[in-house]
Each structure stands twice: as C-alpha cells, then as structure tokens.
Amino acid sequence: MRVVIVGAGDVGTYIAEDLAESHDIAVVDTDGERIAELESRLGVTAIEGDGRSLDTLEAAGIHEAGVVIASTDDDAVNVMVCGAVRNSTDAYTIARAKSADLYETWQTFDDALGIDLMLSVDRLTAAALVRTVALPGALAVSTFADGGVEMAEFELGSDADLVGESVAAADEFPSLTFAGVIRNGEVHVPSGETVFEAEDRVVVIGSPSSVRRFARRLAPGSTLDPDDDVVVVGGGTVGTHIAAILEERGYAPRLVEHDPERADALDEELESTTVIEGDVTTAGFLTETDIDEADLLVGTLDDETNYVLALLAKDIGVAHTAAIVDESAYVDLFEAAGVDVTVEPRAVVADETTRATQDYADEAATLERDSAEVLEITVQSESVLAGEALVDVAHDLPEGFVVGAIVRDGSLTTPRGGTVVQVGDHVVAFVDTDVLDEVAAAL
Template sequence: MKIVIIGAGEVGYHIAKALYQTNDVVIVDQNEEACARADELDVHVIHGNGANVSILHEALENAGLLVAVTGSDEVNIVACMASKLTVHDATKLKTVARVSNPDYIDKPVAKRPKIGIDIMVCPELTLASEVAEILAIPSAIDAELFADGKVEMMEFVVPSDHKIVGKQMQDLHLANCCIVSALFRDAEVIIPHGGDVIESNDHIVVIGKPAAMKEVRDLFGEKTGKRSKVMIIGGGVVGFYLAKMVANSELNGQFDLKIIESDKDRSLEIAEELPDVLVLNGDGTDINLLKEEGISEMDVVISVTNSDEKNLLCALLAKQLGVKKVIARSDRSDYVSLFEMVGVDSAVSPRQATVNEVLKLTFGQGIESITTIEGEKAEIVEYTASKKSKIVGKPLKNVKFPSGAIISMVVHNGNTVVPRGEYVIKEGDRVVVFCLQSANAEVERLFK
C-alpha cells in the first residue's frame, strides 16, 4: 500500500518506521529537522505544508491511506478533507486524523466520513481511558479489554515476597478461562510453559474471561471494600478527562481523587467542572506540597503533565515518598522503557493509540484491535477469522503456528474459551493472539 503521512514528528516518524519496510511511504512536513530525521528511513520525504492542495495532489497519486498527525488539529482535519477532494475516487482512499481538541471529538476514536475523515483519533482521551482501566484494577500495571469486553488482559508485577515466587507455571492452578500468555523478565520475553519458574519482579500477562479474572486479582493481592487514594499531577486534557471518567463512572465510589495543576485559571475551571474532586493549584515537584497533601498515604499517583521530564521527576518523587503505584505519561516512545527501568510502575504513551489505529488499516481485513505492551516488545492482536483464513477448519495442533506467538482466547458465538490442541477455529470466531513482533507477519498470513 502507498501511505502518505502528514507530519514527521514523534507520531508520524514512528508510524513510518512501523510501515516503511512493507509499504510505499511518503512523509510531508514543513520542519527541516523532522524531514532530515525521516529521511534516515527508506521513505519519500516532501518538505512542505501537508494541507497544501498541490503538494497533496503530488503525494496522493495511487495512495490508499492518508494519515494526518501534525501538532495542529486544524491542519490534520483540512489535510483529510482536501485529500478526499483531490483524488479521483475518494472511496479508495482511507484517511486518519489525530485530533486533541475536545471541541472536535468526545471519545478516543470516532468516525467522521461526512467531512472526509474515516478515523479520528484522540490520543489524550485514549490515554485517559487506558489509565482509568488500570485504576479499576489496583494490583495491575496494565489492563485492556477485547472482543467487546468478553476478554480481559491484565499485567502484574510479582513482588519479591509473593508466594508464587519460585513456583512453576503449572502450580498456579488458574481458572479454566484464564491463561498466562507471557512473562517479561528484564529484556527477555518468555512465552511460558508449565515447567517455567516464576521469579521476583517478573511481569506476568494474564488473559481470560472477565468473570474468571477475579481469582487472578485475588492472587495478586487486590483489596476490596476500601476507597483508594489517587493523586493526578497535571490538569491538562489527559488529567482532566481521567478525573472526569472516574468521577462520572461506576468507579466513583472507589476513589478519593486529588488533582495538582500549576495553572491557576485551569485549576478553577477543573474545580467548577468536577465539584467532587479536590483541585490544588501548585507544582507537582514541590516536595513540601506533596507531603502536606499526604502523598505517602496515596495508593496511586499519576503524572500526566505535558512534559516527559517533569512526569518522570514527579513519579520518582512519589515513589521515594512511599507511594505504592506510580504511573507516568511519556510522549517520547524511547522514554517508556527508560521510565520503567528507573522505577516507574507503568509508563503510558498517547502516541501508541494513533499508531495502532493506522496499523489496523494497513493490516487489512480481519484485525479488530491491537495493543502494544512493554514498550513495543510484544503485541496482543484481536482477529476475526474469515472463511479464507488458513487457520480455519482444522485442529490447532495441525496449524504451523510461529513459536513467537500463542492463541490466548477465542470467542465463539459469544462464549469465551481457552483453545487447546484439538480446538478448531471457525469462520467468525474472534481470536486473541499474543505475539512477538518477529512473529507478526506469520500470524497475519494465517488469518488472511
């Protein structure tokens, strides 16, 4: 596929990096440094305004996808609208726009085909939604739902004093509708077998039926009946929507929320919008303020300012002052693993939401959702099996499945099952696959 990317910043660059080896990629940007960085990839770079019709006309010849991810919502929207008007057959061109202003979008992913935008993605809202899911499961550092909520993924860290340290996988005795899909140990990714031994600080990824995951939560010490104390540092789009999601959902009774925001006017706005949330005007790096507000008693501290460096500093301060779990926003993808390496429990990136939506479009039919975990070390992909899929109609034990992947769950006619060797995948089944990036292409071929 020929793909045109408007914007060579952090998001655009990483989309190009993920796609250039198997697609014809064109990048358009006005910034010379960004163009020079993109030029290091094997892509065609155009220096100019991505909303310029003449530039679009040149770039879009035979293109199947346009992705507008500049730092300006308006440029992204205009680029998508102009692209549909520029090409000969607008039905053959898919458009994706990254939009952050809540005046344009009120949910993480929306469709606006009437104005020429097939997919509109709000990374900040997606990030707020992701963090809200992590908050809903106090003992987890990551959580995601698949197959319309019929499959749940949770990632836990094994404390050094936990009772499962030193045990083999087969001794966990999880419910029949749960499976351990992966272990992350330092830089190593392990697709576990029964004899593998669990070590302290392992990151365990469990996938299962939501009703059966309570047992897993109990195993990792989730407490019930107690309101969790949560502090959000940064009242921007992410911090505000995270607080709003929690305050206006069934989670409301589970949390005592505090927001620290450095801008006085913004603090007043949030306080008016969210009267049940305590809003403090101050600096999240002010140790005296943090101590006065009882940070050592917090269950979770989430730092989501617009500065990666400040988020890291706030998170590390919180950890040093005794906070059990700290979550930090990182806009730069190369910081995610660094954050977690130095002590942040979970580093979350708004960039990945846009990348995942674009990947779904380029992978073609059958892909329902993609979640990247552990800083792009692996992915969980949800497929819908079609009549033409090579994996359909024969027992899994007879399918040449790549060693770097595992089918974790299958949803058939609304029923969730952990497939064994004798299981036969049928047309229409929703299949959740854990795979290393090295195995992606092979898995994809099985579902085409």
Template sequence: DYLKNPKLFGPEGIPIDIVISPEQSVMESIRNLIELPGVLHVSDFADGLVRLFSVKVVAGGFLTGKKIKTLKGRLTEGRIRVVAIFRDGIALPTNGEAMIVADDEVFFFAPRLEVRRLLKDMGCLEKPLKRIIIAGGGHIAKRLAQALEKDHYVKIIERDPKRVKKIANDLGSTIVLQGDCGDETLLLEESIDKTDLFCAITDNDGENIISASLAKAHGARKAICVLNHLYYNKLLPGTGIDLAVLPNVETLGSILKHVRRCDVAQISLLRNGTAEAIEAVAHKGNGENSVVGRKVDTVKLPEGIVLGALIRNNDAISIHHDTVFEEGDHVVMFTLDKSLVPSIEEKFRSLAKAVP
C-alpha cells in the same frame, strides 16, 4: 466533547471516517491500572470480555518456581494463558518448559471475570487505590476525575486559575486546587503521605517526573506519570515512580487496527511499543490461508506468535490443540516480533481487505 455528538462526523456531518481520541485512550489506560492495583499493564479485547495484563511475580505466589505446563489446573482449562515472560527485561520462550521465578514480568490473557481471582491467587492484587491526587487539569485529568469521583476521593492540582474554575464547575465531588503540583509545601498540606495514588498528567514531561518522584519521596503509596517522549522513560529508575503511561503508544494501537491488511477488531502495543497484541476475526472467504474449519495444531503460525484468547458468540472459550476455528471467531494473538505481523494478516484477511 466532540465524541458526545456522534452525528457530528459521517455522511450527514463532517466527512471523517474514523475518529480517535488520544485523551480517551490515555484516560482508560490509567483507569484500568487503578481498577487493578498491582498490575503493570492492562488491555481490553472483545469489548472487554478478555483482558491482557502483566504482573511482577512475587516470592511465595503460586507461580514462583513453576513451569508453565504444571499450571494448567490453576489456569481454568485453557481460558487463561501465559503469553510472555520477561526476566531482567529480556523475553523468554513461553513453551511448557519455561520456568517462572520471582521478579519475572508475566503477561496473561484471561476472561475479565477471572482476572481479579487470578491476581489474588498470585498475591499480586494490592489494596484499593481510593485517595487520589491528579497533577494537571487538562482534558485527560478531567475525564479521569469524572470516571473516578463516584467511588474515589479525588483531588486535582492545576496551575491556571481559569482552568481551575472551568473544571471545578464541570466536576462533582472532585476537589480542584489552584497551585503548583511540584510545590512541596502544597503536597504536604494535602496529606500526600496518606495518598494512595499520585497521578502526574500535565502536558510537561519534566513536571510530571519531578512532581511524581516528589510525591513518592513524601509517602504517596503509588505514582503514575504520563510521558509524551518515549526516551524519558529511561529517567524513571531510581525516582520511585511505579508506572509510566505513553500516549503515543496508547494511540498508535487505535490507528494500526484500521491499516492492518486483515480484519482487526483491536490492537494493543506493549513494552514501549516493541510488542503487539492483535484481535483478528476469522473468515473462510480467505481461501486456503483461512483458519476457519482447521484445528489449532494444523494452523502453521510462525514461532513467536502465541495464541492468547478465542472468543466465540461473545464467550471466551478454551484453546486446545484440537480446537477448530469457526467463521467469525475473534482470535487474540501476541507477538514480540513485529516482522511476524504479515503472517497474521495472511491468515485473517477478509475479502474486503484482500490485496489484488
């Protein structure tokens, strides 16, 4: 609610420079997964012009059995790029010779308007998630319901009767039920077997895991749970739960973009925080280390940093070996090795963040 009043913080209000809302970050992460059913991860860059997303490759899709170098014609002339491939949890090189097989998790950068088309081509876009049950009535649940209720059929299950009354008054068409989200009888009464998505976002990780796995066992098509403790992620195999959202990881990216020693517009952490995507801004005031005025193939970024997207004048443009970087370009990069981040900082440092 504080975010609704921008004048509350700043020179004329509370002297806080940067305001971060973990609840908003988590809500947007879940909403993106609902918007693109079938993806395993979605992050927005360049104010939503470009998306980083990952999918599990299905047998029979156009990616299966293909080398990356053979896909250029299907990937819109350099505007859609493969930046990472994971096979059985292990990262593979993403050069042109890399072969994609069924069950690989592949990360793409693509213009926002191309994502849905690409998912359809790959056979990864699932049926819309319209009937949704949210377990828990906290701030994230309320924000998610507000974001979804216009176009989805949403129910919330909340244990606290006072909270039930409060959020019921704040919401429109969302049905708010008072009860235990782990109550098997209640789930059956609310037609869990006809539910497209069960989303467990209480403040108790154990309750989230139990209720989401129970929902899946009784026929919910998909289940997402929020986990505040990263190590609980190891408990999910065998539960039927499709995806976990980690608030600590979602929020950390918002913090890192303010402490990196270069001009950063956005950071997203992936694979439980082990990988990083960075949107940096090019400046020629960075001296000989600057990328401005140089061709892509002359910028010596270490192996392990992959160029994902280039945004110029609010448009995602193709990246080729002879593309020349310009002042103010937003360059989105992907790395699995955080020790390589200083190399990015060196190339994209602005005068304002220069280190004496």
C-alpha cells in the same frame, strides 16, 4: 501497502519507524532535513512540502495509498489533509487531534470532515494511564473485544513464587491463558510442562478479573482496587478524562484543580469524584488535604511540575505515583526518581495509529520490541479456524501461535484443545512475529 504520513514530528517519526519494514512508506513534511534523515535511515520516500497541497500529496502517492495519516501538531492542518485526500482518493484517513471539541465534532459529523478515524490525544492518553495503573506491576496492558478481554505482560522477579513452577501447576485461574513466555529475547509458546524462570516475561490473556487475580499472585497488594484512594492532580482535559474513566470502573477519585471556576464546573460534571480546589505547589497542601495517605497520585500538569509533585508524593508516603510525560527525553528521569507509571501521549497516539493500519486484525498490540503481537480477529468462513476444534487445526498453523481467548455473543470462553471455533467469533491470539505473515494468511 502504501502508507502516506503527513507530519514528521515525534509522532510521525514513531509511526514511520514502526511501519517501514512492512509497508511502502512516504513521509511528507516542510522540514527537508528531517525527512531526508528518515529517508536515509528507514528507506522511506521523503516528500518536502505542505501536506495541504494536493500536488504535494500526489507526489507522495496518495492515489496508490491504502492509508493516509495526518500526524502534524496542528489539528486544522490534519483535517485539511484528510479532506483533500477524501476528495481525491478512497484511501483510509487517520487524523491526530489534540482538541476535545474537534473530536466531539468528528463523532457527530464524521463524514463531513473526510476522516475515517480520529485519534484524540487526551482520551487515548487517559485510557492508557488508567489501564496501566490498574495493574502497576504490568509491563504492558491492552484490552480487546470491547474490553471483555485483557492482555498483560509481567516480568518475573527472582523472588516471584511462580519461578520454578510449571504452567500446569500455575493454571489456577479459570478465565486465563498463559499465552507466551519471552525468555532471553526469544518467544516461546508454553506447554503445561514449561517451567517459569526468573526474568521471564509472561504474557497472559483472559478476563480482566482473572488478569487482576494473577497480578495479585505475582505481587500481593500491587493492584489498584476501586476502594483505594486515587488522587488526580490537574483538571485539564486529560485529568478530567482520567477521573471519568476511573468513575466508570467503580472508583471514587479525588481531583485537585487550582482554578476556582474550573473546579466548580468539574464538581458538577463528575458524579463520583471529589473535586478539591487548591495548588499542589503550595507548602503543606498535600498533607493538609490528606493526599499523603493516597494509594496513587497521578500528575497531569506540565512535566516539570509533575516531576516535583512525584518527588514530594514519594517523600510524604504516597504509595504509588504516575505521571503524564510530554517530552520523551524526560521519561528516564521520571523512572530514576521512582515514578511507578509514566505515559507519553505521543507514543500512545503513535501506537494506536500503527494498530489502525494493520489489515490482518481488528486490533493488535505489539510486545517486547516487536518480538510478538497479540491480535484480535473476527473469524470468517474462509479462516482455517472456522468450524474446527483448536486441537485439529494445530498442524495447519505454525509454532509460535496460540489462541488466548474467544468471545462469542459477548461471552468469554477460555480455549482448550476441544474448543470449536465458529464463524463470527472474536479470537484473541498471541503470535510470534516471525510467523505473523503465515498466521495472518491462514486466519
């Protein structure tokens, strides 16, 4: 499929790198040197010019494109690009947006803007952070089927009690499937006889509660519970979204905001959140407000302040820390300082964009350097799964594929060999990327 990407900054480059092997990519940017480097390194088509120009877009091949992605740093430019594409082609348009107001406008008047999918940087960042901090021991967490199914990847330390145990013996969670094991970079679909080894990366799929119970078994006390003390520092858009999502999950967080007027507004807006007015950089503030007793502190300010805040939090005894990190180059620095969770907004948006371009699944999440994917598909009548028991269709699908969960009419079913898949079921499956094309064709 032809995919046109307008904007070759960090997000556009990330998207191009992720899609170059599987799609015909054209990248548009005003920076000739940047796109020339992408052309040389990735084999994409480089078009130097302004993406708001129809001539430039036509040179990039929008009339042959299935998807056009507007990923510049300027929201207005992204809207204009999508509008120009919509007026000329039937391509699916995706726009990156930093403005919360613009996102709200799109939700109300989506057809008017010519944008099929708008990705709100702040909303996606907040959701990604909350998913990850809820399971601090997880390497990756994604949700499917409108939040009814969760996938998580964990690495087994040498002292994990799962090491040396078989899958059959460890199968004590009724709504959980051991979907995959990544060992020494190789993907394995485990059987009941598979024995877990130290440094295995284990992928589980199931209900959020079962995934949480599994995480507790691996590291007792590592999960975040609704009655834990969570402090969010920064009442900007991201911090506010984080607090709101935590509220939806039953938490009652505390939020620190230095601006008095903003603090008053947030106190009215957020129902279960305690808003604290103050400056975290002021000496003694963290201990005076009992933030030193927090189970988790989340920094949503600028990178430098978040870094200092995380160091101070660790020093005074905060159990876990998390931070939004805007500059990718700083991630290693944060991790070396002991910050438990870091989230990069650009990477989050880029990942969500590449997921939206997949034409073989409703949702998709990539694991371990593209070695495996977790897919959500809606079963159609022509699918090899339709009307069949899983044990009977096993010979029609390659090794490296396993169904992890089935959602039917809003109810989760943990699949077994005798489970019959029906048309309309939402199937969440683990797939080795080596057999992804074959699986996609069959499903």
